[in-house]
Amino acid sequence: MTAFRESVEAMIPALRRYARALTRDADVADDLVQDTLVRALRSERLFLGGDVRSWLYTILTNLNKNRRRSLARRPQFMPLLDNNPDASGTEAEGRDISRALATLAEEQRAVLLLVMLEGLSYREVADIQAVPIGTVMSRLARARAHVKASLEGERPVLRQVK
Amino acid sequence: MTEPMIPVTEDELHAYVDNELPAERRGDVEAWLATHPEDTARVQSWRAMSDALHARYDSVADEAVPKRLELERLVQRPRSWIYGAIAATLVAFICGGASGWLARGVAASPSPFQNLTLDALDAHRLYVVEVRHPVEVPGDERAHLQVWLTKRCGWDVRAPELDATGLKLVGGRLLPGPTGPASFLMYENASGERFTLYTSRSETGTAQMRYTAADNSGAMYWSEGGVGYVLSGPVDKDRLNQVARLVYDQTEKSGG
Numbered sequence: 448m449t450a451f452r453e454s455v456e457a458m459i460p461a462l463r464r465y466a467r468a469l470t471r472d473a474d475v476a477d478d479l480v481q482d483t484l485v486r487a488l489r490s491e492r493l494f495l496g497g498d499v500r501s502w503l504y505t506i507l508t509n510l511n512k513n514r515r516r517s518l519a520r521r522p523q524f525m526p527l528l529d530n531n532p533d534a535s536g537t538e539a540e541g542r543d544i545s546r547a548l549a550t551l552a553e554e555q556r557a558v559l560l561l562v563m564l565e566g567l568s569y570r571e572v573a574d575i576q577a578v579p580i581g582t583v584m585s586r587l588a589r590a591r592a593h594v595k596a597s598l599e600g601e602r603p604v605l606r607q608v609k
Numbered sequence: 610m611t612e613p614m615i616p617v618t619e620d621e622l623h624a625y626v627d628n629e630l631p632a633e634r635r636g637d638v639e640a641w642l643a644t645h646p647e648d649t650a651r652v653q654s655w656r657a658m659s660d661a662l663h664a665r666y667d668s669v670a671d672e673a674v675p676k677r678l679e680l681e682r683l684v685q686r687p688r689s690w691i692y693g694a695i696a697a698t699l700v701a702f703i704c705g706g707a708s709g710w711l712a713r714g715v716a717a718s719p720s721p722f723q724n725l726t727l728d729a730l731d732a733h734r735l736y737v738v739e740v741r742h743p744v745e746v747p748g749d750e751r752a753h754l755q756v757w758l759t760k761r762c763g764w765d766v767r768a769p770e771l772d773a774t775g776l777k778l779v780g781g782r783l784l785p786g787p788t789g790p791a792s793f794l795m796y797e798n799a800s801g802e803r804f805t806l807y808t809s810r811s812e813t814g815t816a817q818m819r820y821t822a823a824d825n826s827g828a829m830y831w832s833e834g835g836v837g838y839v840l841s842g843p844v845d846k847d848r849l850n851q852v853a854r855l856v857y858d859q860t861e862k863s864g865g
Contacts, residue, residue, distance in 0.1 A: 456680050460670035463678075467669045468662065477675060484683050486731070489785050513734045516825060544661040562627055563659045564666060569629055577741045584620055591623070595654050598661075 454499040455487055461500075461565060462507060468560050469511055471545050479514070483507040504567065505575045508557050515553055547597035555590035558583055617641040622648060626655050722813045722837060724787045726821065726830045729807035729839030732784055732793055733826055737803040744780030744795055754781050758792040764836050766792045766808065769859040774852050776804055786810065804842035804852055811837030818853060820846055829853035833860065 462483060466476035483506045487494075494502065548556055554576065561567045561575065569587075573580045617638050624630040625638045642649045676682065736743050746754040751768055758766035761783050768778050776796035784791045786809030794806045811832045818831040827844040830837065831853075838860065840853045 452680055452684075459674050459678055460672075463672070463674070464666050464670040468666045476669075477678065481678055481683070484678060484680065486735075488680065488683055492785060509735060509738065512738060513824070516738070544658075544665050560662070564662045569624075569627070577739070584623060587627075588619060588623055591655055591658065594658055595651075598658070 449491075451491055451494065451499070452488075455484065455503065458500055458503050459484070462503060465504065465560055465565055466507060466511075468545075468548065468564055469507075469556060471549060475514075479507055479510055482510050486510075498571075501567070501571050501575060504561060504565065504571075508561075508575055511557075512553065543598055544594075547594040550597055551590055551593055555586045555593070558586040559590040559594065562587055617645075617648070622652055623655075626652055626659075721787055722811055722816065722830075722832065725791075725807075725809050725811055725837045726828060726839050728784075728787055728791070728809070729793075729805070729830070730821075730823060730826055730828055730841055732791075732807055733805045733828070733841035734824065736782075736793070736795065737805065737826075743803075745782040747780040748778035750780075751778060754794075758783060762790045762792050762808070762810075764808075764810070764834075767860065768794050769806070769856045771796055771804075771852060771855055774855060775799060776852065779803070788812075802843060804840060804849075806856060807839040807841065809837050811835060813837065818857070820849070822846075831857070833857075 459480065462480045463476060466479045466483075467473060470476045470479065483503060486506055487503060548559075551559065557576065558572055561572045562569070567575075569580050569583050573583045576583065615637070621630060621634065621638060625635065630638060642652060746757065748754075748768075755766055755768055758781060768781065771778075775798040777798070779795040779797045781792060781794040784793050784807075789810050791807055791809035796804045796806070812835075813832045814835055816830075816832040816837075818829055821828050821830070822844045825844065826841055827846060827849050828839050828841040829849050829852075830839040832838065838856065840849060840856055842849050842852065
């Protein structure tokens with residue numbers, strides 16, 4: 448296996464975690480990861496060095512954006528309960544955080560997860576979303592305020608656009 | 610302990626929690642937090658949020674990777690095209706045409722030409738949303754773009770003039786196609802609507818124009834002289850057809 452493939456393979460668990468948190472649906476999440484991997488492998492020859500990790504997160508984030516765009520015109524079925532309740536930690540807590548994530552605007556959710564769950568730097572997230580760092584920081588601040596309010600039991604106010 | 614000279618901003622609190630704060634400012638923030646319980650509470654709530662996220666989702670990363678995500682399988686998939694093509698041809702005969710022609714996830718694997726169209730639609734969807742880097746070579750370098758893509762692809766790549774339909778060339782890029790390189794050209798009108806033209810080597814010598822739509826994008830695809838063409842854009846069939854005819858007329862003149 449080439450070094451490139453090895454570094455892609457090493458990222459699969461983290462990509463699955465990110466996709467699961469992003470979509471909160473185990474099947475949809477793995478579909479996204481699969482599409483991401485297929486695309487990455489297909490573009491292997493076009494990958495001219497650089498950070499494989501950031502590149503994979505970028506592909507996955509964009510694919511999810513497209514998926515949501517195409518879903519936007521169809522009726523939405525929201526699962527009543529989270530697809531895979533967590534084994535560790537209390538189930539109720541897990542549902543709370545995933546429910547709080549569900550109320551976020553797409554870009555905010557991606558920023559929050561990339562920074563807090565995946566541990567990417569502001570700079571890396573800015574490159575992934577193709578926006579200035581300032582935008583990443585304001586999205587993160589809004590996402591945190593929103594999730595905090597949601598966890599504390601306030602009814603989420605109207606979703607802020609940005 | 611010295612009082613911080615500059616008040617700590619909310620941005621700095623976030624940066625502090627995320628380890629993005631310059632080292633020399635950390636001490637200031639810590640001193641600030643010692644005297645500002647509300648900010649301390651906020652910082653703690655963000656840390657708790659982070660813990661909750663990890664508690665909920667880290668277990669996903671510890672699960673065994675499902676078989677369908679194994680790289681070996683994903684790499685080998687393209688090799689089953691030949692068998693898939695036979696199956697798809699049979700299915701196409703039985704169904705008697707275009708219905709289900711491009712439906713994903715059906716039992717039969719797609720044929721090479723379908724794969725080409727699916728690749729084109731994927732590329733379309735991936736790049737039309739791109740704001741800053743939709744293309745590698747911008748449209749104002751049309752001549753260079755055509756020479757470069759022609760050289761890399763091995764057939765005559767011309768960027769057709771679509772001004773008659775209000776579309777201007779944004780630029781183009783080289784992509785990996787199913788059987789070799791593919792050229793990818795993007796056009797845009799004044800309202801930001803984007804069309805893309807994807808061409809790649811196709812074993813289907815000549816095929817008449819067909820229409821397909823999936824996931825909010827539509828495509829007209831045909832092949833001419835061993836080159837497959839896929840024009841992708843919005844699902845509006847008449848509009849696609851109008852642009853596709855314009856492309857077709859110009860590629861025919863230049864000899865495909």
